Amino acid sequence: MMIIGSIINGKERSETHRETLEVRNPYNQEIVAEIALADKSDMEEAVNNSVKTFETTMKKMPAFERAEILRKAADILEEKAEDFAAIIMQEAGKPIKHSRAEVKRSIQILRFASELSKNITGEVLPMDAALRGENRMGMVKRTPIGPVGAITPFNFPLNLSLHKIAPAIAAGNTVIFKPAEKTPVSAYMLVKLFEEAGLPDGVLNLVLGTGETVGAHLTIHKLVPKITFTGSLAVGKMIRDTAGLKKVTMELGSNSPNLIFEDADLDNAVDKLVMAAFGYSGQVCVSAQRIYVHQSIYEQFLEKFIKATNKLKIGDPREESTDIGPMIDEGAASKTKAWIDEARDQGAKVETGGEQDGTVVSPTILTSVKSDMKVVSDEAFAPLVSVMPFETEEEAIQRTNDSVYGLQAGVFTKDINRAIRVADSLEMGGVWINEASSYRQDNYPYGGVKESGIGREGVKYAIDEMTEMKFIGINLKG
Numbered sequence: 037m038m039i040i041g042s043i044i045n046g047k048e049r050s051e052t053h054r055e056t057l058e059v060r061n062p063y064n065q066e067i068v069a070e071i072a073l074a075d076k077s078d079m080e081e082a083v084n085n086s087v088k089t090f091e092t093t094m095k096k097m098p099a100f101e102r103a104e105i106l107r108k109a110a111d112i113l114e115e116k117a118e119d120f121a122a123i124i125m126q127e128a129g130k131p132i133k134h135s136r137a138e139v140k141r142s143i144q145i146l147r148f149a150s151e152l153s154k155n156i157t158g159e160v161l162p163m164d165a166a167l168r169g170e171n172r173m174g175m176v177k178r179t180p181i182g183p184v185g186a187i188t189p190f191n192f193p194l195n196l197s198l199h200k201i202a203p204a205i206a207a208g209n210t211v212i213f214k215p216a217e218k219t220p221v222s223a224y225m226l227v228k229l230f231e232e233a234g235l236p237d238g239v240l241n242l243v244l245g246t247g248e249t250v251g252a253h254l255t256i257h258k259l260v261p262k263i264t265f266t267g268s269l270a271v272g273k274m275i276r277d278t279a280g281l282k283k284v285t286m287e288l289g290s291n292s293p294n295l296i297f298e299d300a301d302l303d304n305a306v307d308k309l310v311m312a313a314f315g316y317s318g319q320v321c322v323s324a325q326r327i328y329v330h331q332s333i334y335e336q337f338l339e340k341f342i343k344a345t346n347k348l349k350i351g352d353p354r355e356e357s358t359d360i361g362p363m364i365d366e367g368a369a370s371k372t373k374a375w376i377d378e379a380r381d382q383g384a385k386v387e388t389g390g391e392q393d394g395t396v397v398s399p400t401i402l403t404s405v406k407s408d409m410k411v412v413s414d415e416a417f418a419p420l421v422s423v424m425p426f427e428t429e430e431e432a433i434q435r436t437n438d439s440v441y442g443l444q445a446g447v448f449t450k451d452i453n454r455a456i457r458v459a460d461s462l463e464m465g466g467v468w469i470n471e472a473s474s475y476r477q478d479n480y481p482y483g484g485v486k487e488s489g490i491g492r493e494g495v496k497y498a499i500d501e502m503t504e505m506k507f508i509g510i511n512l513k514g
């Protein structure tokens with residue numbers, strides 16, 4: 037049995053007296069590892085050590101050295117890609133082909149961060165534009181913010197952790213990393229990988245424990261100036277409420293919409309939306325949960341969409357051909373089944389799917405739904421999607437915006453004027469045209485409006501949020 041513990045200042049804490057938590061493969065319930073749980077005192081030490089390491093190590097480390105460590109980390113991840121994919125598959129239950137895709141993106145994040153760490157620039161200001169500004173020079177520098185608390189979810193355990201850790205290191209910060217309890221093994225392997233890449237002890241402290249204990253303690257800690265959180269709206273609100281004046285980045289949930297207009301390439305839309313709705317069993321923050329289709333092509337779309345969905349191969353995430361594996365645990369699967377049953381009782385039609393077998397829920401398409409049903413208005417984070425007809429562009433926009441969330445949307449149309457008009461009208465952090473809401477690259481500003489979040493990630497933008505602007509002015513006649 038693999039027992040893993042927190043790593044603070046390079047030392048692992050997996051002593052036998054600690055309480056442990058089993059990490060199980062959600063598909064077959066095999067034990068993947070056990071975590072030796074950290075408590076508040078471990079978090080306290082991790083924070084203190086991160087503060088010290090920031091002062092003694094990171095403040096002195098030149099950009100070229102940070103770039104080199106990040107580049108080496110990318111190279112090592114490339115060499116160990118298959119090991120990381122295998123562990124993501126086991127601990128998260130993610131089909132192996134999708135686990136591999138996650139690792140590939142993670143390598144790129146490290147490479148972006150390596151390049152960007154050498155390009156964190158400031159600006160020189162035209163001081164004489166203001167009254168009394170003659171003979172003065174002003175410059176703005178970007179300086180590291182200090183120890184960053186990074187709290188991450190289970191669904192993209194490597195990719196979303198690196199969206200925080202890589203920019204933080206690029207910017208010259210230290211990190212206190214609190215990964216999800218369900219997926220700690222890839223986090224542990226990642227910290228070991230950075231050690232191999234030459235990252236000094238204490239720059240990346242890993243604290244493996246529950247959200248309620250170590251996560252909450254990190255959030256309120258006075259010596260941590262920045263929390264970057266990815267996770268649910270409920271936990272995000274709690275963190276925001278207790279973080280005081282800390283800077284926060286919040287990457288939260290969504291019930292992402294996709295709009296299909298009458299002139300869209302239907303095969304493209306079907307092709308994209310099947311994986312957007314059901315990939316990783318819908319446990320993706322930008323998963324397609326609402327599809328609005330122009331009434332003139334509604335039946336045609338629905339028929340093609342059901343047909344394509346029924347072709348998905350459900351099964352063991354180890355199999356190369358598996359498209360859909362388990363949900364993260366039986367609780368998540370049972371909740372999904374309950375939501376589907378509730379919608380059916382309220383008049384929705386289950387066009388396909390709707391079955392639960394342990395942790396596996398079959399890809400479910402719902403029609404005849406109402407906007408106040410949970411399956412439409414709340415975040416499902418599950419393999420279910422509602423397909424709804426609309427008549428006019430205005431109606432489609434209004435129904436899309438009728439949500440507390442606003443992360444990312446997809447718009448399918450060949451009319452460029454309409455595409456831009458609609459994109460401009462949607463209350464979203466991002467809009468893709470002729471792509472599904474779930475599509476993401478790691479180099480653009482990514483994040484939500486409304487209750488989908490605060491701030492942006494996407495390496496360069498995360499660096500902005502993990503640095504402070506410092507103004508330095510000079511009186512040239514002084």
Ligand SMILES: NC(=O)c1ccc[n+]([C@@H]2O[C@H](COP(=O)([O-])OP(=O)(O)OC[C@H]3O[C@@H](n4cnc5c(N)ncnc54)[C@H](O)[C@@H]3O)[C@@H](O)[C@H]2O)c1
Pocket residue numbers: 187188189190191192196214215216217245246247248250251252253255266267268269271272274275286287288289290320321322415417443483488489
């Ligand atoms: N917007 C995005 O980029 C994005 C990306 C991925 C996932 N998500 C969202 O994440 C959610 C699913 O992930 P999850 O189930 O792991 O989320 P979660 O909110 O349950 O947990 C996320 C992290 O928060 C920690 N946590 C829990 N309680 C805490 C507390 N009181 N204080 C501090 N930390 C605490 C957990 O231990 C975990 O590490 C979905 O809502 C999904 O939409 C958003």
Ligand SMILES: O=C[C@H](O)CS(=O)(=O)O
Pocket residue numbers: 191192195196319320321322476
């Ligand atoms: O779950 C939401 C994530 O943002 C998806 S991704 O890792 O960025 O693709």
